[in-house]
Amino acid sequence: MDKKQEIEVLQSLKGDTYFAQFFGGLDIDLMCENIKNDFPIELNCAFYQKAELFKKQVDQEKAKAKERMENFVRGSIDDFEGDIPMAIYDRLVDATSQLFVICYKREQGYKLTEGEIDWLVNEVIKK
Numbered sequence: 197m198d199k200k201q202e203i204e205v206l207q208s209l210k211g212d213t214y215f216a217q218f219f220g221g222l223d224i225d226l227m228c229e230n231i232k233n234d235f236p237i238e239l240n241c242a243f244y245q246k247a248e249l250f251k252k253q254v255d256q257e258k259a260k261a262k263e264r265m266e267n268f269v270r271g272s273i274d275d276f277e278g279d280i281p282m283a284i285y286d287r288l289v290d291a292t293s294q295l296f297v298i299c300y301k302r303e304q305g306y307k308l309t310e311g312e313i314d315w316l317v318n319e320v321i322k323k
Contacts, residue, residue, distance in 0.1 A: 203231055
């Protein structure tokens with residue numbers, strides 16, 4: 197399909213169509229201009245800008261959730277003063293990571309277990 201045919205198809209989708217309900221006439225016209233100018237079809241279209249905004253919002257919410265989880269793990273480590281029962285320890289590692297737990301314990305001056313030291317040594321050896 198060449199540019200002209202693509203533009204004709206897009207123009208034919210304006211009006212009372214499902215396509216036009218989602219994209220809107222202005223976006224369809226802009227897509228046609230983008231095709232004419234060899235630009236990416238979605239360039240400056242409202243639907244694309246909305247998608248980018250939603251992606252930013254999702255990323256921000258993920259970051260907030262991660263921070264809340266990390267704060268929960270920090271608080272749990274502090275509650276046990278670094279001497280965490282294994283059943284809880286495994287859950288804290290699952291919620292963040294082994295490295296996160298070890299680093300936080302180290303920052304707070306809590307004693308590392310032999311298992312944590314072994315894990316660190318094994319990680320260094322892998323690299």
